[in-house]
Amino acid sequence: MSGQLLRRLRTAAAAAVLSAATVLPIAMAAPAAHAATKVDNPYVGAGVYVNPEWAAHAAAEPGGSAVSNQPTAVWLDRIAAISGSSSSMGLRAHLNAAVTQAAGKPFVVQLVIYDLPGRDCAALASNGELGPTELPRYKSEFIDPIATILADPAYANLRIVTTIEIDSLPNLVTNAGGTATATAACDTMKANGNYVNGVGYALAKLGAIPNVYNYIDGGHHGWLGWDSNFDPAVQLLHQAATASGSTVANVHGFIVNTANYSALKEPYFTVDDVVAGQPVRATSKWVDWNRYADELGYAQAFRQKAIAAGFDSGVGVLIDTSRNGWGGANRPTGPGPTTSGDAYVNGGRIDRRLQAGNWCNQSGAGLGERPTAAPAAGIDAYVWVKPPGESDGASSQIANDEGKGFDRMCDPTYTGNARNGNNMSGALPNAPLAGHWFSAQFQELLKNAYPPVSGGGGGTSDTTAPTAPTALKSTATTASSVSLSWTASTDNVGVTGYDVYRGTTLVGSATATSYTDSGLTASTAYSYTVKARDAAGNVSAASNSVSATTASSGGGTGNAGCTATYKVSSDWGAGFNADVTVTNTGTAATTSWKVTWTWAGSQQITNLWNGSYTQSGKAVTVTNASYNGAIAVGGSTAFGFGASNSGTNTAPTLTCTAS
Template identity: 55%
Template sequence: MPTPGRGRVPARVRPVLAAVVSVLVVGVLASPGPARAADPPPRLDNPYVDARVYVNPEWAERAAAEPGGEAVAGQPTAVWLDRIARIEGEAGGMGLREHLDAALAQHADLIQLTLYDLPARDCGRRAPPGELSIEDSARYRAEFIDPIVEILAAPRYADLRIVTFVEPNSLPNLVVNTGSRYTATPACDEVQARGTYQQGIGYALARLGAIPNVYAYLDISHHAEVGWPEDSGPLTALLFQAATAAGSTVTNVHGFVANTANYSVLREEYFRADDVINGQPVYQSRWVDWNPFIDEVPYAQHLRELLAGAGFSPEAGVIVDTSRNGWGGPARPTGPVTASDVNTYVDGSRIDRRARVGNWCNQKGAGLGQRPAVEPEPGIDAYVWVKPPGESDGASGSPNTGQPYEPLCDPYYQPPRGSSYGTGAMPDAPPFGEWFPAHFRQLLANAWPPV
């Protein structure tokens, strides 16, 4: 029974939730009662097939309160557990048990959770700030993972498919921000040397893997961070290390998740990486920068093959986050441009309108992407909204304000490389995870397909 005032569905959202028949929905729970210990639910190759997916009423309320937001307020989004206090509920918000109980009340088959609280998370980046230091591995296990597992293992939730997205952007950081790279940081080097992320993720996978109805998906970042061969190979090795650390095995990894909280398009429709303009290959353009991948689905399918070759199950599928990669609106191209310069050709033809392909914070011009869908491409389990649209990526404040500062969330910051492009971040953004109405309204206006 929810605590009074918490976990209730607001009046304005009730009609939205009552009418929800997500594109992922093709059934209801066969039995609301707990599964018998001797008769666990069958393990599914793809948990999204024939599943009614939980709609978070807290996100639905915020979305429905915005002009036009009711059109998408019934879409399922992941529940983010990004600090210990989220497990029991924080500042009047719903805790994990309340979300699970609400899923049962909706007769949902599946709920999506994002686990995001590793020690020295994001290599200690100040925004979004992690709560655990590099010395807090024991706390991560005892105060974060163990309580989550205890709740998820309760018999009343045994018929609920629980999809967990495990620690976004952790292992990719150890590829692109370590060693001799210009982006390397001492914090990332120390995390790598200690094996902090591999041990933490391995422990989480081992505990989650003991629950028959939990499906763990490991984060594989996106094409514009680790699409290059010199990155995807090391990432594959790190993923295998994590999956076999701290008592885990690769059997605890059901699949992988790409583009988490990012903006990379599923497919660029109007140019190819092997196009040649006036004798110059497109892969030499500033935007592509020698990356063999220019969009997300081919990257996800390729990395899936690499991971199968490294020892993961060849049946493991990929989830792609499409919550903010639509790039519709008046700036969306309708075809390739005619140009003799390769950079002009790429910049005029690309659907992804970011100033730089690596920009990730509250991007100007972005729109809602494909609505959640099951098995849209070979090897892809589902398109889902992992990042709840409208929740901020980080505060846009300036340095020396006393608040955590992330340069790539500052609209006026000029990166040392590619400084003429800027960050593409929207101004007046609140801290990470807080509701950002202006961004949600922009995402709605620029949705593709349109709302």
Template identity: 60%
Template sequence: MQESRRRRRMAITGVAIGALAATGLTFASANQALAEEGCKVDYKVVSTWGSGFQANVTITADEPINGWELKWNFPSGTTVSSAWNVSWSQSGTAFTGKDVGWNASIGSGQSREVFGFIGSGSSTAPGQFTVNGDVCNGPVDPPTSDDPTSDDPTSPGEPGDKVDNPYAGAQVYVNPIWSANAAAEPGGDAIADQPTGVWLDRTSAIYGNDSPTTGSMGLEDHLDEALEQGADVIQVVIYNLPGRDCAALASNGELAADEIDEYKNDYIDPIVDIMGQSKYADLKIVNVIEIDSLPNLVTNVSPRATATDNCDTMKANGNYIDGISYATAELGALPNTYNYLDAGHHGWIGWTNDDPQYDNFHASAELWGSLIGENGMTADDVHGFITNTANYSVLEEPYWDVDQVVGGRPINQNGDVKWVDWNSYNGEIDFATALREELIDNGFNEDIGMLIDTSRNGWGGDYRPTGPSTSTNPIEFVDESRLDQRYNKGNWCNQAGAGLGERPQANPEPGIDAYVWIKPPGESDGASEEIPNNEGKGFDEMCDPDYQGNIRNGNNPSGARDDMPLSGHWSSEQFAELLANAYPPL
């Protein structure tokens, strides 16, 4: 088993997503303009077209900042046409940007991408910046150590070494099958070089089965290709539990509820053998383990009204616990793997309550903690957890808080506000941060990191609000202020109106190892109608746009797109919508 290998330093000096390599994407800073000694401004041009360009701006602070005003002078002829997450003005070449409240604070040693904008003219970075009136002219020095794996979460470490954060400074593998699908679509070349997860959703996917999900490339093919790309990290989704996805038919799998031996012997063991080959010793392999599994054993089992027979079966036979602990222990024994267990999302397990019938948050953390000791699994076998995998929950809602008082009562204590429905969280950053601490309290190491899947949580369409509602009616206030436009947070299938979220990047927030695109944008969540197949995938009414819901989504419409293929299969229409509604925009 691997030894305890990380000590997390919470005052993280962020590493912005950087230059795109010809064969992959590098999680490293680029196009940086230096700031006053003790601070730094990163003015990063992320795309250009004709005379136009998009840039994102990041501030790194040595001392805490509570409210910022950033100024610079553009090259002559450069103008800003639109910007987001900033109050801005331009006079001639002089640009001024101020925080909008929710993004005002930058902690000591922390980097924060504060805003982005669309400009025209020269994309050359300005030569000088001021932050709150002070001229910036020197970089923030990151933590240093003789041991590159000790306290610095931004260090890529040495090849073959375990590091604090596998994404820091890393070039992450670009799946050529997904990349080709994306590049073939109008506008898709803008994101075709982003790293996405490689899904092993059937035993045959280990070896290559010509399916739309994996194509002819098996796991070893992908690992070899990662070496060819010069990648430091590859992301692999371990997703084939017996009785998989007991509350959603669209993503059911090939293994029956009792086929735990087949899962261990025919699925996990071959994966371990392949990943353990010596030629991959210097390749960091991030394993996202069994999405949408353990949370079902909290929320969708008896005596809850949301129970399903399939989930009751999986709780009774223990094969989710058995399978996940076995996979985590076996994969964790390899020196080059980083296991992140799936942790649902805030709209699923964000409820905290003294009554166990309504407490999903603490109950879920306790369930994950119960894995320790099963099949020889230890806390050291878990590098972290991932939230929002293949889902749509926003990172944060900038214009309202769950405990905000509207109409005389805190929003999350008002049962009429069905969008919140007593949930303690309204975004993935706060949820993931709080869950991390709860998981530590339940036996996991203090240095665990979190991942958040941002592949489809941008919600950047024309409907996106630009400020809080002025309504004093709490229902109207939330509906008019929220970014997430789903009918209900329980809606998970091919959500109409969704857009690409934040691009993959390392160390975006304290305790968050990376924003990642584990779900490849453009791949379906499930068929809109029943489609016979040999992949074990059923028809789920939550993927039917005409379905009016059930108790698990508050009896709301499904919000699903029409004319969608089987889960994992490509949809050009959905991909186009994700591009159009991307936020930050492409």
């Protein structure tokens, strides 16, 4: 299967109301603001709604009570879900239950808004009730009633987080308009504009409510992580955010990996690791030229690209970690063999799917990180938007009145298609309709949870916290960053990572014993501590505190200097992608850099990431982005671009200057 094809992957009862709210762990510097006043991160300092219907299902499973108190999202996936029925709670019932759980404290309730006309045009399992042309019904019978309920003053103190129409806009990028995996249904939705206009209408209508926080779908790294998909996806999201009377102000952030299985972090390989003299990005079929290996790196890069495209600089990202833990006996403990790129990546990757395009009821999957507020830079929260144990789709045809079809990707005997590289589907057998309770899947997720679930049927029940990290120190500073290192903690079941705090604010996480905090203010003193986490979810006491002062904006008394190296990463004749690495060769940290060159042929840049460019004829100038101008002495950063070409693709000579 060619890289050109694979880079266009598509992955796509009631119980008594619980009285105790689940509060996401976060260090708080001050009391949270009233919910009616918009806050930067709605999850910080807030409880989050535990859906009593999901909690009852989970608690009824063996070992399920260990996680039944976790917050999950409420899915509004058809018009009837708004009012509910005698056997299921409607929107008002959930909001009333959330008010009770909140008990007057800051509180988040999570909703999935999911009923676009011609919904999920590249999959059958999640097809919806509205036809491709029924945008008026979507507005008047679905979005308008939801908005009316959410605007009720009875719910004004809730922080209402809405996930807007997953799988819609990403499908228009990869599965419409002449792509190798296009479908007729996606071509229709791209042509009639109802996805873009429907999302814009939902954003405008719901965004007008003061305590609603809209997050729009950014796919996941195994869907949009290729250069040919990444920029177009961000541009399409911006188009939708400014359609039907909406503005980017109605977008509080993005969500990635919704209802999917992509690993949060791949600790044992990166796409730039070199095996047998070549980067695995070029030689591993799993990576296949993707620029990202996991969701955290993808999410942070997506956020930066969105800001550069015109979204607000304060946007955050949610990552759905409900089913991406990949623990259990098959979880790798180190890198794979270095005999080939495939062996290295396949032997060390946490994500154990047969192919990153597989999305339906995946065998071997486990619960991922528990819902947590502000776990890393730019990330508003890890969330469980897809309730674990709710099916992705039926394994065989099941008659229903919910508009849900049979998708062969949910059939464990299916041998695949172009979107998943013609691999087996990897789906569990005997699955019910999408959204219905699937006991066997829940048990699989519980058994393979990572971090393990105490008492969850296969996880460790260890309750001993790791020792605190020691010898925390500052190893380097620039005008905008502080680099830290520390001595590793010891633990009974193994340390899985470290959380870094600036004062009382969690600013990032690391799997190694070092971290660089960036985006800081010059000539400013900062104080840091670090805590360790283990495989059972225990957290250590804080390390010693260390203070560090960033350099002046002038970069000190040294001289700034840089070099730039150029490498073509892929070339298909009419066009190519290239990467440029900028290295600080001076004696002081840089605050900005510029790379220039003159093409020998007719090359023309079409898109560029991690920088800004101008091209006049054959002359090209690239300057740093707002976030990568500061390079420590001896350090490097990189930018990349796509270009068209109608002649000889001779590598240019690059000139780099820095200040």
